Amino acid sequence: MQRRHLVRPVAVLAAICALTLTGCGTETREPGTGTGSAGTDRTIRAHKVMQLTQVHEETGMTLLEGPTFDSSGKLIVVDVTAPAGKPKVMRVNVEKKTADGLHTDSRGAYTSAQFSPYDGRLYLSDYAHGEVVSLAPDGSDPRTFFTGKVDGAQMNPDDIAFDEAGNLYVSDSRGLSEGKAHGRVVRIGREGEKATVLADGLAATNGISFDADYRGLWISELTQNRISYLHLDGEGGVTSKHTAIRVDGGIAQTDSIAVDADGNLYQGLHGRAAMAVYDRNGKRLATVEVPAHAAGLESATNVAITPGGTKAYMTVSGPAGGYLYTFDALAKGTRQSNGG
Incomplete structure (x- = not known):
């Protein structure tokens, strides 16, 4: 949100601050560019499913x-900047093109949603309240799973991902408002009691997803337009970290990440209604584009691929409102195909 959301541009950060009535910093910055990997092989055209929200x-x-x-088989979607009383979590029947409110409250600014494989509950990250x-x-x-400081610092949790045992991994965008890494x-x-920092010094951590084999984590760093890879030791620790992909985003920045059954990465773009698709070796495979005539849509933040199928649903937002678009993914969906 900042997700991209909150992490994002000044306008989103200000909106979240208004929601929570707390003092927040702002920053201005030039979008990252990066050196990029292989050129795009093809363009995948996304098609509109339905409009879910209007500007509040x-x-x-x-x-x-x-x-x-x-x-x-219903699709759960959050609206990061929804005010109190408006649906902050929605349940969508993509076949019938209907939606209903699942949850609202007076304070949350929810930037991601995932179901736990441990207890089956729906988990939400509240960026504004850590x-x-x-x-x-x-x-x-509703229950509070985790709150408080981690290693002496409050989190700004953006995206989340679960391992197979139900432990939760969080992209903490701490430092975004100050423009610091x-x-x-x-x-x-998985019981919410112990929190450990696996990596720090990151540039506005945003997307997070396990790879297809649960051997490592893909993470996007919004203010550097790069995707990094954390290799895990299988016991909750990190053995190595490196920059894996530099995203040529232009005016757009790296948002959420999803991974399909073949290990391909779907990188959301904040600032452009599109997603970049890479293979696990960093080759640019495709760009998913919203039709040019769809004016007023500025960000394709996230995607979920149907479990066991290839139908993908992308969240797209802007001054025209919040929409769902669909496209055919390159491979089938798995648990990691829900983008945080």
């Missing part, structure tokens, strides 16, 4: 994020 008068924007499928909360699948029974990757045990 209270916050001056709408920002869809966190698409993830529930056990019944918390992770959970809901029953029907939206009831204080971002982190934090691991929280």
Whole structure:
């Protein structure tokens, strides 16, 4: 949000601050460019499914994020800047093109959503309050899973990913508002009791997803337009970290990440209604584009690929509102195909 959302541009950060009535810093910056990998092989055209939200008068924007499928095949989507009383979490029937509100409250600014393989609950990252909360699948029974400081510093949790045992991995965009590389990757045990910093000194950590084999984590750093890879030791630790892909984003910045069954990465772009697709070796395979006539759409933040299928659903937002677009992914969807 900052996700891209909050992490993002000044307008989003200001909107979240307005929602929470807290003092926040702002920053101005030039988008990263990077050196890039191989040129795009092809363009994939996305098609509109439906409009989900309009710009909220209270916050001056709408920002869809966190698409993830529930056990019944419904798509869960969050609206980062939704004010109190408006749906902050929605459940979408993509076949019937209908949506209903699943959850709202008076304070949360939710930037991602994932279902835990451990307890089956829906987990949400609250960027503004440094918390992770959970809901029953029907939206009831809200609980605080984790809150407080990690190694002496409050988190700004953006995206989340679960390992197979149900431990939670968080992209912490700490330092974004000051323009400093204080971002982190934090691991929280599945009971919510122990939090450990796996990597720090990152440039506005945003997207996070395991690779296809759960051997490592792909993370995007929004203010450097790069994707880094953390190799894991299988016991909750990191053995190495390196810059894996430099994204030629132009005016756009790297947002959320999803991974398909073949290990391909779908990199959302904040500032452009498109996604960049790479293979695990960094080769640019394709660019997913929203039709040029779809005016007023500025960011394709995130994507979810149907479990066991190739139909992908992308969250796209801008002054025209918040929309779902669909396209055919390059490979089938798995748990890691829900983009944080």
